[in-house]
Amino acid sequence: MSFKRLFSRALGAAPGRLHFAAHSHHLWPDASFAGQMQAWEDAAVLADHKWERIFAEVVPEAQRHIARELVLPDPATIAFSPNTHDFVVRIFSALPVQRPRVLASDGEFHSFRRQSLRWAEAGRIDLVTVPLDRLVETAEVGGFDLIFTSQVQFNSGRALDAIDRLAALARPDGPWVVIDGYHGFMAIPTDLSAVASRVFYLAGGYKYAMAGEGVCFMHAPPGFGPRPEITGWYAAFDDLAAQQGGIGFAPDGRRFLGSTFDATGLFRFNAVRRMLADEGLTTAAISTHCNGLKARFLAANPLPGLQCISGADARFLALQGETAPAIYDALTRAGVVADLRGDVLRIGFAVYHDAADVDALIARLRL
Incomplete structure (x- = not known):
């Protein structure tokens, strides 16, 4: 066919x-072309008021698509960013320890690999890397503040088949479990319903979501990292019109938001997801x-x-x-x-x- x-x-x-x-x-x-054009037309017609539609309609639609794909119980746990590296930095800034001990596989993508090696070089983290087939047993020995691993490794295509065992280790005070799902999201059926309250999950639109750049997302489990140190003004977007005082954070996934971004990728993503639904794909x-x-x-x-x-x-x-x-x-x-x-x-x-x-x-x- x-x-x-x-x-x-x-x-x-x-x-x-x-x-x-x-x-x-x-x-x-x-379908992505139609989404791209819709973003432009909204900017032309709505100008400054386009953000009202983006946050009231476009973002919630994208959250619903992702929640259905991953079987997440609450779409509000999902935040968006131009790239997953932004989320890695914000997650680390929210950890409740100054020099975390980090466990990762030795086959992670360049963005995490480079950043974690640089942090280790600077003495900001204690980094341990092991082959994927030893990751879970090493994590279960204990002593780590954060565990980072891919759902499907970018270089070899090898898949992690024990997310549930890693999730069982996770606690708000550590360790945290972060799953890089970029080669899993919309490539293999993924059900996170049993672990959604314990793991972070990162992915985006560049690969199998067919939506291109600039539409990355993170599912953030409730209670993990309520106040990231690296933060943008959209993390408290609801309070922008209120009197400024103190540093507020949204109670859901929005606490990990940054600042002004190009929302065009969200339009493309929503258009593609609608097309797939229409085609039964x-x-x-x-x-x-x-x-x-x-x-x-x-x-x-x-x-x-x-x-x-x-x-x-x-x-x-x-x-x-x-x-x-x-x-x-x-x-x-x-x-x-x-x-x-x-x-x-x-x-x-x-x-x-x-x-x-x-x-x-x-x-x-x-x-």
Whole structure:
């Protein structure tokens, strides 16, 4: 089955391209264009008053979409930011200890890895990193103030299958558990209902949510970090018209908000989610579609010199071997967009692919 009609603008913009990097910059569906235009029209018509609509309609709609996707009991626990790094900084600023002891996997994305290493270098945190398969047992030994790990690791596609065990450790006075869900959100069905009161969850629209940049979010469990030290004036937006005195914080996820932001990504995200609902395309349905394409690719075995190291849940294949850089270069010359991380070639599958695309990729690999 093909869903290319939903992506006619992006696919038509580069007809000869084979875009197999949906785990990176996911192509935008046509619905996102309508959302982008709506944001512009609101700014033109409403001007200063656009914020009233954004906070009264656009943000609550986006919160509801995310809460339904993650089975969160309360959409109000969700805050938005242009990137997840903002949230990492605010979470750390809210920790109730001066020099936290932090546990993380050794396969975290660059933004957290770089920031945590710099904090460790400066003596602001005590950082311990372990392989993902040792993370939970290390956390259960105790002695940590914050545990940070990806739901699905960006480089290998390996998935964490014990969020519940980490959540059982979490307390408002520490440790806190932070899940980076960027490669899990809308890539694999995720039910956080049993752990929503204990874990932070970060993700965004750049990848599988198909909404582009600037629309990242965090679910913040109630009672964890009521007064972040790094804070913006939107964290008490309801009190802006009141007499200023003291530093107030919203009681829900808004306590982690920053300041003025570009809300265009929220318009795109809402438009995409409405499109998916109209088409009956759930995350489970898209995953089934993509898994069939992955299986078709693997059955052809076009890269026998590379070892597949990705987990079954990942929306991309992580193929490791010393020839990966040369293969990546050859694919680039052949008009195929893939991705390379060291000696790991990543090939990402999406709802805009069909069997013919996979066959074309295989053919170009065999040239």
